[in-house]
Amino acid sequence: MSISTTRGSQKARDTLEFLRGKISSNEWRVGELIPKEPELMQLIGVGKSTVREAVRSLAAFGMLETVPGVGTFVRARTPVSSILTEFLADHDLEEVLVYRRSLENEAAQHAAVHRTEEQLAGLRAAHERSLAAGGQAFDTCERSTAPGSFHLLVVEASGSKLLKDLYLGVMSILERASVEGRVILGTTTETMHRDHGAVLEAIAARDVRNAAHSMALHVDRDLGLRTDMLEFNPQTERATSLIDAGFDTDA
Structure with missing residues (x-):
């Protein structure tokens, strides 16, 4: 535009x-x-x-x-992000979360193909910083869009500027909902570290399938609606389907 x-x-x-x-x-x-x-x-x-x-x-x-x-x-940062934010503000938060999952899965797949060695080094450094931070390492909505954050680095490694603009627009809605207490983190530090490690290693190996599966599992238990807004199981239907398909979540 x-x-x-x-x-x-x-x-x-x-x-x-x-x-x-x-x-x-x-x-x-x-x-x-x-x-x-x-x-x-x-x-x-x-x-x-x-x-x-x-x-x-x-x-x-x-x-x-x-x-x-x-x-x-x-x-x-861009007019695309701003216009998308206004558009998504009129939609149900559950739908916005689904859209965010789709974007992050695409980003992980493309990152496995297009990432550079420099970008891979940046992802490793972000993961190591998160491990060193321990219990302070949660990637909140705001942190997920901060320069150098693991999620944003994955999106940038996809090589798609449009995907990045769409991601920033979606996350601005979720950040606002998080501040209002409508969206919460649904994972533990240990699980987040394991999920990020799985995504990182799949991208490093240029393994498109496992990059997508690792990210899908992560985002399914990463952000969610507050429990008094929606009945949901600790393990979502999508995560269950991926596990049943034979994906090793401890990889």
Whole structure:
């Protein structure tokens, strides 16, 4: 999706692309304040009206939000994430969780094919950090989208920018639901470490089948609806079907 405006001056278009580049590259992270208007004018070399036009354009796509008296915050890394977040907000949380499972399974499969040695090293480092952190290692919704987190690294190793944008959009909904207490972590530290290890080794071996199965088992017991919102068994139907199919969960 292109958000470059066809109206206005070349300076306005260049300013918009400059701001978008800072956001999409994660130099300006989601939730952070961007530089104040005078700083942007000096940094880019344009006037106040040009900066304001670019900020308004990005705000219209949900990437920025201006809070009077405070400043302008980054709200989404891409317009795709923002639009998807608004779309998914109208859907049942259980359906959003199912969609998240599908995205993560696809990411694991593609990562097994497309990952680089550098990306594999990053995944190993993230897993080792998690092991060293012990009981503090839970990948909450917020942590799952933080730079260097295991789940985000798997998605990035898939090589698909679109998949990453979709993942960030879905996780923003689940993060909000987690803060509200509607989505909870349904796994133990030991199980999470084992699941991540299985996903990691499958990706390392370029084993597409086991990468998908390992991730499917993990996400089935990772995040779930609060128990008083939905009756569900400790082991989901999908996890049971994979186990019955002969997958070794201790691998």
